[in-house]
Amino acid sequence: MIRKEVMKIVLDHIDSQPIISANGFISRDLFELKEKNSNFYMIGSMGLASSIGLGVALKNPRKRIYVFDGDGNILMNLGSLVTIGYMRPKNIIHIIFDNQSHESTGGQPTASNKIEISKFGKICNFKTFVVSNTKSLKNCLRQIKKINQSIMIVIKISKSNIQSQRVSLEPEFIKNRFMDSLNEKK
């Protein structure tokens, strides 16, 4: 499985819920697959998608907040898992596309082939899932609908050569419409 392929499956289960996407290819894939007002494309501030997600989750307890993260990104900010585990928001779904590499910067290896990221999730009070095929991913996405705690899904994928286009929206525009989308009643 490659990222764009599994991201599409995840997105089939997401309607208008907010998504905070990590910098690099993850935001680019999201931009191509499902451009919407409630996407916050984090084009800078590497590593911080889950922290922004925590802030949004704590302030919007009635919405489910998705974080689209990568292994390289979360490994830069493992402390974020500690703070999420301490705060225990019930409405954050942290999806980690784990290709064991920094694909956006040329495919350099990360440590996630030897260190299992989901174990951090477990000790940080997440309900964790590790999936490595489309069937178990779909199964997991159905299952999480009934779970009332912080959720981490680590999706094991391979590297790919497919490269999506850059996010071509102005950052301030991304922010303003994301804020408006949070205000809409649902």
Added chain:
Amino acid sequence: MKSFQTKIFDFFQKHDVENFIGVPDSTLKEFISYGLKKKKIIVTTREEEAIGIASGMCLSGSNSLVFMQNAGFANSLSTITSLVELYKIPIIFLIGWRGYLKDDAPEHSMIGKIQPDLLKIIELPTKTLSSNNWKKSCEWAIKKIQNNASCALIVKREFYD
């Protein structure tokens, strides 16, 4: 006597700042202890993380302040430029100025020296607080975030421990 740090906390609460997030600093300990007593503080593992959480809260329409020592401000430069300033997220930074006194501990001397220039270079509007001017400066900070701009308030380290 109530220190101006606790007055600052009350002032910001009164002016709709709802979230106080950061990494502890001994220069700011009165501010932080007071907020902890009120159960209004989130302590994070690093300063960048605090800025990320505060940004998420600001995106949700909830005003936020991030506190840190200037060592943490140095950690945060990329986050401030590529998140807070890039997206125009209005956050108030409260920063303890280690290395303000010439004979502060040696690890603080360089950052203490370059801090005013760093703030200028990254174009983060700044005011330094004192027990006399704090109110005016805090009013200025509130105006800044009301206009969608971030800003920094600096507390000098004027004691030894």
